[in-house]
Amino acid sequence: MPKHRIDFEKLDWETPVKGVRNKIFQQGSKQIRLVEYTKEMPPHWCEKGHYGLVLNGVFEIEYANEKIVYKSGDGVFIPDGENHKH
Structure with a gap:
């Protein structure tokens, strides 16, 4: 490589x-x-932060107070902690 x-x-x-x-x-x-x-992934709450990039399709994340749909090409940044649980 x-x-x-x-x-x-x-x-x-x-x-x-x-x-x-x-x-x-x-x-x-x-x-x-x-x-x-x-969609078969079991629902759960996560407080760990993440960085990511949606390569294709859509990616729905349900936060404590809202649901956000990310689409192909979107970058995703979720900070650590209770305030950003998803």
């Missing part, structure tokens, strides 16, 4: 929970994931 390039094609898909599959590249304490979600 060329230096500083992650070839997701060569990584295996993992299924951590129903409705989610991902490919993970980890270097030390840092990781980047390619993730696919379906």
Whole structure:
């Protein structure tokens, strides 16, 4: 693999929970994931922050007071904490 390039094609898909599959590249304490979600993913509340990019389709996130729909090409930034649980 060329230096500083992650070839997701060569990584295996993992299924951590129903409705989610991902490919993970980890270097030390840092990781980047390619993730696919379906509506079969069980609902849950998460207070961990995330950064992401919607590659195709739509991505709905329900926050405590609203639901936001992100579309292809949208960047997503969710800070850590109770105020941003999703």
